[in-house]
Amino acid sequence: MHIRQFQAGDESAIASIHNSAFRYAIESLPEIYQYIEVSAGDVLDWLQEDIDLWVAVLENHIIGYAQVCVVVEQGKREIQVLQITSSRKWTLEQSNIAIHPEYQRKGFGSMLMQEIVKRYKNTIEFVMVHTFSDNRGAEQFFEKNSFVKHDVYHYVEYSDEKPLMNSSVYETLELDDLKAPANLNPDVTFRLAILDDTEAVTEIHRQNVWWNEESTSIEWNKEFIEGKFGHTVFVAEYKGEVVGSIDYYKDE
Missing domain, CATH: 3.40.630.30 (Gcn5-related N-acetyltransferase (GNAT))
Known part of the structure; x- marks a missing residue:
């Protein structure tokens, strides 16, 4: 070349x-x-x-x-x-x-x-x-x-x-005095992810983390939800559809 x-x-x-x-x-x-x-x-x-x-x-x-x-x-x-x-x-x-x-x-x-x-x-x-x-x-x-x-x-x-679609936010919060956010949408449910959410979470990763090919596979997201990588995964559900996900892990 x-x-x-x-x-x-x-x-x-x-x-x-x-x-x-x-x-x-x-x-x-x-x-x-x-x-x-x-x-x-x-x-x-x-x-x-x-x-x-x-x-x-x-x-x-x-x-x-x-x-x-x-x-x-x-x-x-x-x-x-x-x-x-x-x-x-x-x-x-x-x-x-x-x-x-x-x-x-x-x-x-x-x-x-x-x-x-x-x-x-x-x-x-x-x-x-x-x-x-x-x-x-x-x-x-x-x-x-x-x-x-x-x-x-x-x-x-x-x-x-006008936040960018894939912006990441990293923040340290003191949990002892953490206040609940105001004006929550009552139609949004926040819960622990289950294996039935695998396909939806995979699609969320495909749309938002496309540069990491590993995280866009069904098998990887199944293990991700199961906690294989040490993360606890939550999903946001709106009118019966999973529309977002978030995860955390304990930093020992």
């Missing part, structure tokens, strides 16, 4: 890779995530936004791409930063690097990332990527390529008023 910068005529292949690699997100996530199907014309529009577009080529076929730009960060001095970032004016600035599904999990994404960094290493001091905190697959990919989590951004507009 080798990488090169965008050439006229690459736009159709890049659009196809984008739409294939992000198919689940395009079809399943709310508009707030800003995943959309793109055309060859959209790819050409990306190039009008001061970004560099790199492609990964294998046997004369484009199998992946990445959008990057170099920005100057102001501080005690000016530093050059390479950002693996989207050019599509996403409010959330998700990094945009993709490999066609047929070639994923074969190391090509890492090769593309590493080769891009090599091309810029003499002119930059840092490389920056962005991902949603609930996108564990992307986090694992960046960690594998030696990235270290540095900043966590809390987007008030989205996190408070």
Whole structure:
């Protein structure tokens, strides 16, 4: 595999890779995530936004791409930063690097990332990527390529008023003086999960934890509800249908 910068005529292949690699997100996530199907014309529009577009080529076929730009960060001095970032004016600035599904999990994404960094290493001091905190697959990919989590951004507009579908909340509560929440919906029942809930809990995980393939199987969720992994699982039931789940485990 080798990488090169965008050439006229690459736009159709890049659009196809984008739409294939992000198919689940395009079809399943709310508009707030800003995943959309793109055309060859959209790819050409990306190039009008001061970004560099790199492609990964294998046997004369484009199998992946990445959008990057170099920005100057102001501080005690000016530093050059390479950002693996989207050019599509996403409010959330998700990094945009993709490999066609047929070639994923074969190391090509890492090769593309590493080769891009090599091309810029003499002119930059840092490389920056962005991902949603609930996108564990992307986090694992960046960690594998030696990235270290540095900043966590809390987007008030989205996190408070329009929470993201897969947002995770981690909180420590003192149980001695824990007050019951107000304004509970009387039509929602909260109870311990039973094995009959396995299919519903599996579907909840498929929709919300898709990057963890293990947790989207019936067998895994059966063992999860049975407590094999040390968790106690509860479900929320609305008008006879399981619509949510939550679990906890004791930290000794």
